[in-house]
Structure formats: C-alpha cells, structure tokens
Amino acid sequence: MKALGWFAAVFLAAVAQVTVAPLFPVAGAVPELVLLTICLAAAFSGPVPVMVLTPLGALMLGMVSDRDPGLLLLAYLPVAVLGALLEDAPLPLGHAARTYAMTLGAGLAARTVLAIGAMLGGAPAAFGALAADVLLPGLFIDIVLLTICYVPLRLIGLEGSGFRLQRGRYFASL
Amino acid sequence: MLTLNRYSWWLGAMVGLAILLGVAGQVGVLSPVQGVFLRVTAPFEGIFTGIFRPVAGLLSSAGEVDDLRAENARLRVENEGLRNELAQRQQDAQRIKELEAALGLAQGDTSQSRLAANVVHRDSSPFSDVITIDRGSNDGIVKGMVVTSTQGSLMGTVTRVTPTRSFVRLITDTRSNVRAAVLGGEGADGILRGNPGRTLTLDLAQGDIKVGDTIITAGLGGAFPYGIPIGTVTSVEGSTQDLFPKVTVEPMTRLGTATTVLVLMSFVPETLDTGSGP
Numbered sequence: 001m002k003a004l005g006w007f008a009a010v011f012l013a014a015v016a017q018v019t020v021a022p023l024f025p026v027a028g029a030v031p032e033l034v035l036l037t038i039c040l041a042a043a044f045s046g047p048v049p050v051m052v053l054t055p056l057g058a059l060m061l062g063m064v065s066d067r068d069p070g071l072l073l074l075a076y077l078p079v080a081v082l083g084a085l086l087e088d089a090p091l092p093l094g095h096a097a098r099t100y101a102m103t104l105g106a107g108l109a110a111r112t113v114l115a116i117g118a119m120l121g122g123a124p125a126a127f128g129a130l131a132a133d134v135l136l137p138g139l140f141i142d143i144v145l146l147t148i149c150y151v152p153l154r155l156i157g158l159e160g161s162g163f164r165l166q167r168g169r170y171f172a173s174l
Numbered sequence: 175m176l177t178l179n180r181y182s183w184w185l186g187a188m189v190g191l192a193i194l195l196g197v198a199g200q201v202g203v204l205s206p207v208q209g210v211f212l213r214v215t216a217p218f219e220g221i222f223t224g225i226f227r228p229v230a231g232l233l234s235s236a237g238e239v240d241d242l243r244a245e246n247a248r249l250r251v252e253n254e255g256l257r258n259e260l261a262q263r264q265q266d267a268q269r270i271k272e273l274e275a276a277l278g279l280a281q282g283d284t285s286q287s288r289l290a291a292n293v294v295h296r297d298s299s300p301f302s303d304v305i306t307i308d309r310g311s312n313d314g315i316v317k318g319m320v321v322t323s324t325q326g327s328l329m330g331t332v333t334r335v336t337p338t339r340s341f342v343r344l345i346t347d348t349r350s351n352v353r354a355a356v357l358g359g360e361g362a363d364g365i366l367r368g369n370p371g372r373t374l375t376l377d378l379a380q381g382d383i384k385v386g387d388t389i390i391t392a393g394l395g396g397a398f399p400y401g402i403p404i405g406t407v408t409s410v411e412g413s414t415q416d417l418f419p420k421v422t423v424e425p426m427t428r429l430g431t432a433t434t435v436l437v438l439m440s441f442v443p444e445t446l447d448t449g450s451g452p
Contacts, residue, residue, distance in 0.1 A: 070196030118301035123348030
C-alpha cells in the first residue's frame with residue numbers, strides 16, 4: 001500500500017515538475033520535484049522503494065517533458081547510494097541531518113549531470129553559470145521544499161527509516 | 175566499500191537501463207508510449223494548472239505593481255506612436271498597391287497559415303527551456319516547424335511530436351541557435367543563442383549593431399523563414415579591437431508566461447543539417 005502511495009507521489013511530482021514548478025522560480029531556478037520525492041521515499045521507506053522509484057521517476061519525467069529519460073536516470077542514481085554512505089559514515093548525524101545531507105548531495109549531483117548532458121548536447125560550457133544560476137538557487141529551493149514536507153511528516157508520527165540496504169530485505173518491504 | 179558492494183548489481187543494471195532508454199529515446203521507440211502517457215497525465219495537468227496558475231499570477235502581480243505602472247505608462251506612449259506609424263504604413267501600402275497596379279506587377283501570396291495551440295507544460299530544467307503544446311501530428315505538425323507568439327515574434331521550433339502533443343524548444347534554450355540579422359542593418363548578422371540564465375546573445379555578430387536595433391530571423395540554413403521578429407538589442411559590449419562584440423538581445427515576447435502560441439504550418443523546414451535550428 002505504501003509502495004502504491006510512493007508511486008502516485010512520483011507520478012504527481014513528474015506532472016507538477018512541468019506544470020507547477022515553472023510558475024514559482026527562485027532566481028530563475030526550479031526545484032527537482034521527482035528527486036525530492038525519491039529522497040522523501042528514502043527517508044521514510046528505506047532504500048528498496050527508492051531502487052524501484054528511481055527508474056520509474058526518470059521514465060515518467062522523461063515522458064512528460066522532453067528530457068532524455070536515460071540521462072535523468074543517471075542523474076537520480078546517487079540518492080540510494082548517498083543515503084547508505086551517510087548512514088555508514090562515522091559521523092554523528094541524526095535522521096533529519098542525514099536526509100538533508102542526502103537531498104543536498106543528490107540535488108547537486110543531479111543538476112550537475114543534467115547540465116553536463118546539456119553541454120554535451122550543444123549547450124555552452126558555462127560552469128560559472130551552472131554554479132550561480134542553477135546549483136545555488138536550485139539547492140536552496142530544494143531544501144525549503146524538503147523542510148515543508150519532512151517536518152510535517154515527522155510531526156504526524158511517520159517514523160524515519162534506515163538508509164542501509166540489508167540482506168534478505170530486497171522484496172520484504174514491498 | 176561494503177555499502178557500494180551491496181548496490182553494485184543495482185547500479186550496474188540502472189546504468190545499462192539508462193543507456194537503453196537513451197538509445198530508445200533517440201530512435202523514437204518510446205514515442206507511442208509517450209503519447210499514451212501524455213493522454214493519462216492530461217487531466218492532472220488541467221487540475222494543477224487551474225489551481226496554481228492564478229496563484230502564481232497573483233504573486234507575480236503583487237510583486238510587480240510599481241513596475242507594471244511604469245510599464246503601462248511607457249506602453250501608452252509607445253502605443254500612440256505605433257498607431258501613428260500604422261496609419262503611415264497603411265498609407266504607404268496603399269501607395270505601393272497603386273504603383274504596382276500602374277506597373278502591372280502581380281503580388282505573390284505572402285500570407286502564412288498558422289495553427290493556434292495552448293501551452294500545457296513548461297520544462298525549465300538546467301540549461302533547457304522547453305514547452306509542450308496541445309497540438310500534435312494529428313493536427314499536421316511535424317518536427318522542425320516554427321512556433322511564434324500570438325503577435326508573431328519567434329518563440330522556438332518543434333523538436334518532438336506525438337499524436338496529440340508537441341514539444342517546442344524555445345530560443346532561450348541553451349541548445350537553440352538561430353541565424354539572425356539586424357532589421358535594416360545592411361548585412362549585420364550573427365547567431366542567436368540561449369544562455370543558462372534564459373537570456374539571448376548574438377554570437378559571431380558582425381556589422382554595425384546598436385542598442386535598440388531589432389533582430390529578425392535571417393532565413394539562412396532553411397530552419398526559419400526570413401523576417402520573423404525575435405527581439406531588441408539591449409547592450410553591445412566590446413572595444414573596436416574585439417573581433418566580435420558581445421551583443422545581448424531581449425526577446426520581444428515574454429516566453430515564460432505565454433499561454434497560447436502559433437505554429438507556422440505553411441513553412442516546411444529544410445532537412446539539410448546546416449547547424450542552424452534546434
């Protein structure tokens with residue numbers, strides 16, 4: 001049931017990415033709603049749903065926009081790995097801090113991959129503009145939206161999940 | 175390292191899938207599925223747009239009241255000037271007709287067949303600026319067709335078509351390049367490109383270009399017809415020793431807020447790969 005909920009959330013995020021997000025730009029940048037939804041799935045349902053939602057989200061956003069779904073998939077790949085690396089790292093980070101760090105890292109990686117893909121497709125190699133016009137405002141709006149979603153979900157009692165993939169749990173949570 | 179080992183099979187599979195999806199997208203295998211998916215998402219788009227567009231309009235207007243007042247005053251003055259100019263043009267047109275009749279010249283049909291379409295999506299991802307319109311191959315749209323605003327200014331070109339929808343790459347997309355010229359500029363031209371900040375620059379610009387000049391399509395390369403207005407030169411930077419000055423162009427139409435566009439149905443783009451176009 002929870003898996004269906006996340007599937008619906010990713011579907012709506014893909015549609016909202018091309019209908020709602022462009023209406024509210026911050027310094028010209030827009031949030032990556034599908035990526036944010038995958039990060040929230042990682043935070044509240046663990047890595048297994050993320051491993052399914054990542055290709056689905058990339059495919060759905062690729063369909064509804066004119067983006068290359070393959071490139072989107074590569075851009076979203078770091079979410080699952082980053083979450084697990086942060087959990088295994090010898091850092092005194094709580095669940096919220098890990099979620100924020102994972103979202104920041106994944107947002108940074110996704111935007112960089114998408115920008116490099118665009119540059120390989122003919123866009124000028126403007127790395128200064130990538131940092132100033134894309135990364136900084138984009139990550140800021142991602143964090144604001146994450147806070148708007150994460151805090152209420154914790155307040156209504158949703159338990160944070162571990163990010164580490166455990167043996168024997170590939171299909172247990174589906 | 176143990177963490178990565180546990181994900182290695184999945185990462186490998188996903189990289190393989192990404193390559194497969196990339197190839198499938200390039201050869202068009204996904205197009206039929208995409209058409210069906212866009213039909214499924216259509217009702218949700220309507221709901222989201224219906225709810226959030228008025229909110230965005232309200233927020234935008236609230237923050238721009240002073241700017242809008244100033245713009246309104248400026249537009250009133252400009253409107254008066256344009257009305258006067260129109261009257262003069264009508265007189266000139268009448269005079270030309272009389273002269274053509276006197277000389278026995280037959281005037282060719284220069285009218286363009288245009289199809290109106292609504293903007294249903296906009297994807298403003300890094301370095302790209304693409305809109306989706308609610309017309310597709312069922313309406314006769316083909317890849318490469320030129321899209322303008324309702325007032326006739328250039329907006330972009332169709333890059334992908336499904337039966338009911340078409341994707342239009344806007345001129346502010348960083349992958350877009352348009353052979354452009356200065357209206358009445360006696361050979362002044364360049365290549366208009368989009369920038370990451372959704373601005374336009376005229377690269378490789380040559381000739382006498384000044385602030386306020388009107389930029390139009392040059393008609394070279396076969397991707398665009400000649401003479402479609404694009405924008406106005408807002409700055410020209412560089413010394414006389416520079417080979418090419420840096421020319422910034424402001425689009426004539428507000429690309430981000432357009433809700434209706436026109437597709438030039440009578441212009442068939444040439445298929446030669448000349449490096450110009452989307």
